[in-house]
Amino acid sequence: MSQPGTSETVTVEGGCHCGAVRFSANVEREPVLLDCNCSICRRTGYLHLIVPHADFTLLSGADALTSYRFGTGAAEHLFCRVCGIKSFYQPRSHPDCWSVHYGCLDNPELLSPEHRLFDGANWEQAAEALD
Numbered sequence: 001m002s003q004p005g006t007s008e009t010v011t012v013e014g015g016c017h018c019g020a021v022r023f024s025a026n027v028e029r030e031p032v033l034l035d036c037n038c039s040i041c042r043r044t045g046y047l048h049l050i051v052p053h054a055d056f057t058l059l060s061g062a063d064a065l066t067s068y069r070f071g072t073g074a075a076e077h078l079f080c081r082v083c084g085i086k087s088f089y090q091p092r093s094h095p096d097c098w099s100v101h102y103g104c105l106d107n108p109e110l111l112s113p114e115h116r117l118f119d120g121a122n123w124e125q126a127a128e129a130l131d
Helices: 039-044 120-130
Strands: 009-015 024-027 032-036 047-052 058-060 067-068 078-082 089-091 096-099 114-118
Touching: 024 047, 024 096, 032 096, 039 120, 047 089
Parallel strands: 032 114
Antiparallel strands: 009 024, 024 058, 032 047, 047 096, 067 078, 078 089, 089 096
8 A cells, every 4th residue: 555645755753652662764744544443453542654664764672672473473563672662563464664653753743644444353355455
């Protein structure tokens, strides 16, 4: 799925609650945020900002990340082992991108996002619709 919007990009920064994990990302000023209803996203209120790997930089905290996989194991959920926050992870739906949690951005006011529902509870059908 490509992100519609303007060609204008901005650099955002963010990270976990305790500050151990920090990142920056170059994103469109008007990105699409995916609001997923799968079991883990629904429980955490995760809003997906999809960022190509090349546009994401982990600034610090690689050693503070712990991994969790469930279901098919295709997605790698990365949590700060200090505070427990998942500020980004490798999603199953976009293997060439990171999913950054919009709620973990320091400067979300730089963006004018469009919210789009993603039926992760019925993942296979929803993923087909992304193409």
